[in-house]
Amino acid sequence: MAAFPMGASTREAYGKALVELGRENPNIIVLDADLSSSTQTIAFGKEFPDRFINVGLAEQNLMGIAAGLAASGKTVFASTFAVFATSRCYDQVRVSIAQTHLNVKIVASHAGISVGEDGASHQAIEDLALMSALPGFTVVVPADEVETPQAIRAAANTEGPFYVRCGRPKAPVVYPPDYHFTLGQAVLMRAGADVTLVANGLMLAPALEAAAALERDGIDARVLSVPTVKPLDQEALVKAAVETGALVVAEEHLLHGGLGSRVAQVLAERRPVPISFVALRDTFGESGKPDELLAKYGLTAEEIRKAALATVRRKTT
Amino acid sequence: MSNPQAPAQLAKAGASASLEAAHISSLEELERIAKTLRRDIVTMIGRAASGHPGGSLSTVEILTSLFFNVMRHRPSEPKWPDRDRFILSKGHGAPALYSALAETGYFPMEWLSTLRRLGSPLQGHPDMNRVPGVEFSTGSLGQGLSVATGMALAARMDKRDYRVYALLSDGECQEGQTWEAAMFAGHHELDNLTVMVDANGCQLDGFICSILDLDPLPAKWKAFGWHTLEVDGHSISELLAALEEARSTKGVPTAIIAHTIKGKGVSFMENNNEFHGKAPSPEQVARALEELA
Numbered sequence: 001m002a003a004f005p006m007g008a009s010t011r012e013a014y015g016k017a018l019v020e021l022g023r024e025n026p027n028i029i030v031l032d033a034d035l036s037s038s039t040q041t042i043a044f045g046k047e048f049p050d051r052f053i054n055v056g057l058a059e060q061n062l063m064g065i066a067a068g069l070a071a072s073g074k075t076v077f078a079s080t081f082a083v084f085a086t087s088r089c090y091d092q093v094r095v096s097i098a099q100t101h102l103n104v105k106i107v108a109s110h111a112g113i114s115v116g117e118d119g120a121s122h123q124a125i126e127d128l129a130l131m132s133a134l135p136g137f138t139v140v141v142p143a144d145e146v147e148t149p150q151a152i153r154a155a156a157n158t159e160g161p162f163y164v165r166c167g168r169p170k171a172p173v174v175y176p177p178d179y180h181f182t183l184g185q186a187v188l189m190r191a192g193a194d195v196t197l198v199a200n201g202l203m204l205a206p207a208l209e210a211a212a213a214l215e216r217d218g219i220d221a222r223v224l225s226v227p228t229v230k231p232l233d234q235e236a237l238v239k240a241a242v243e244t245g246a247l248v249v250a251e252e253h254l255l256h257g258g259l260g261s262r263v264a265q266v267l268a269e270r271r272p273v274p275i276s277f278v279a280l281r282d283t284f285g286e287s288g289k290p291d292e293l294l295a296k297y298g299l300t301a302e303e304i305r306k307a308a309l310a311t312v313r314r315k316t317t
Numbered sequence: 318m319s320n321p322q323a324p325a326q327l328a329k330a331g332a333s334a335s336l337e338a339a340h341i342s343s344l345e346e347l348e349r350i351a352k353t354l355r356r357d358i359v360t361m362i363g364r365a366a367s368g369h370p371g372g373s374l375s376t377v378e379i380l381t382s383l384f385f386n387v388m389r390h391r392p393s394e395p396k397w398p399d400r401d402r403f404i405l406s407k408g409h410g411a412p413a414l415y416s417a418l419a420e421t422g423y424f425p426m427e428w429l430s431t432l433r434r435l436g437s438p439l440q441g442h443p444d445m446n447r448v449p450g451v452e453f454s455t456g457s458l459g460q461g462l463s464v465a466t467g468m469a470l471a472a473r474m475d476k477r478d479y480r481v482y483a484l485l486s487d488g489e490c491q492e493g494q495t496w497e498a499a500m501f502a503g504h505h506e507l508d509n510l511t512v513m514v515d516a517n518g519c520q521l522d523g524f525i526c527s528i529l530d531l532d533p534l535p536a537k538w539k540a541f542g543w544h545t546l547e548v549d550g551h552s553i554s555e556l557l558a559a560l561e562e563a564r565s566t567k568g569v570p571t572a573i574i575a576h577t578i579k580g581k582g583v584s585f586m587e588n589n590n591e592f593h594g595k596a597p598s599p600e601q602v603a604r605a606l607e608e609l610a
């Protein structure tokens with residue numbers, strides 16, 4: 001199995017990126033709802049106290065204030081845990097941020113079951129479905145400390161509402177130092193002709209490991225990183241479907257409405273091929289260590305490998 | 318539905334980008350304008366055959382006081398950075414806002430007859446991206462005060478002296494978010510923020526006191542750190558005095574509880590909840606306009 005060096009968590013990379021952006025751009029305001037030491041916005045707050053507001057435990061108000069500041073010309077980053085940044089205040093995001101198409105960047109930490117011990121109430125597994133459903137929202141899931149700062153910078157420099165999903169645990173470094181993130185573009189991580197493994201975030205490393213394992217199985221697997229969930233890089237996906245004839249989509253999210261659903265929708269219209277999904281299936285998470293949970297719920301390299309083998313068998317040509 | 322001032326202002330708007338809205342101090346003139354707004358509201362909702370007349374009519378003196386006297390704004394330059402901001406948190410009162418905006422010259426009077434029609438800028442609830450002068454999109458109750466609070470914060474950060482006004486319904490004070498925002502504005506001593514509560518005592522399903530009583534409403538705002546005033550919401554002189562007091566109050570935001578009558582000005586609509594979200598028939602429009610002549 002390919003091993004990747006462990007890097008910072010994506011939330012830590014976010015916190016660091018924010019401080020750098022804050023130094024360059026005095027127009028950036030950061031809001032948090034009493035979780036700044038967890039979301040890592042605290043570093044920005046320490047350096048720029050006049051541009052940081054902790055609104056307290058009030059997520060609906062968090063989004064409304066973010067909207068009011070953005071309507072006044074500010075570029076606003078609003079952060080809390082992914083569960084509280086999405087479902088807790090969904091109508092506020094919908095009406096005050098999405099419908100108005102304001103410059104609010106919701107960067108949520110602690111997404112997915114890799115939150116671990118805090119359990120189901122704190123594990124956002126439907127956040128991508130919710131945020132992708134909102135017209136005009138851009139949705140990004142960075143994978144590591146190399147990609148996260150670039151995704152945050154792209155969010156800051158692109159007009160309109162963003163949802164960026166960050167995680168709690170340390171994240172393996174999957175990208176080379178010279179990696180260049182482009183909003184809306186998929187990234188070819190590994191060439192391959194028999195099947196394409198599509199992943200982002202915490203599932204990108206297992207997808208790469210699965211590809212290495214599949215090589216030993218005699219399967220030449222392509223790995224496509226899709227950090228931008230919306231808008232989706234349709235051309236890269238269609239190309240993968242044409243050239244490899246089968247896909248596996250792996251994500252730390254519910255099957256419903258996540259990356260897999262969106263990929264399937266595009267390919268159903270443009271290039272139907274066998275697709276399998278490695279995702280949570282109509283279930284909440286629970287307490288446990290992140291690795292234990294990922295193993296229990298099947299979000300592993302081995303599950304991706306098995307799905308790939310089964311999907312390749314379904315190919316008609 | 319016409320006001321001889323509006324075309325003149327529109328014409329001037331092209332000539333001078335710095336034109337500020339007329340500051341009208343004559344009470345008789347303001348009351349005449351209020352009556353015009355009421356005629357606009359009844360006419361446009363009647364024509365649309367859809368809308369919320371009751372909660373639009375109850376806000377008329379509040380909007381008249383703000384748009385024709387108190388607020389610093391330029392209908393010819395809706396995005397003027399130093400304008401005072403007005404957020405209609407009770408978005409279903411849109412017809413009243415549209416009338417005030419048209420009568421001050423933000424857009425042609427003819428737009429009013431397109432209310433709620435396909436393709437009209439005048440959506441059922443206000444949309445900031447379609448209508449000049451609509452400061453923020455609303456419609457889902459309880460959100461406006463948070464947004465207004467963000468704008469008041471922005472003014473403080475940018476060291477600008479504009480003021481922010483949010484008009485809430487009393488029913489909207491049942492929404493938890495209203496109190497999240499009230500707590501925040503009180504804590505942050507946002508004295509450039511003024512809330513007007515259109516306290517007409519009614520909500521869609523009936524009287525507030527029987528559905529979910531807010532009493533004592535002024536004490537609630539006070540407890541959240543706001544300077545709190547109560548006025549007759551149909552007395553322009555009381556409203557102007559209260560808004561002046563809000564402006565001179567430092568260190569805390571001000572909440573003005575404006576006691577109003579739902580459907581005010583049209584006898585058969587007053588305190589008649591049938592007209593919360595129902596348009597008058599053509600006959601009823603004619604009767605209402607006779608009363609408002």
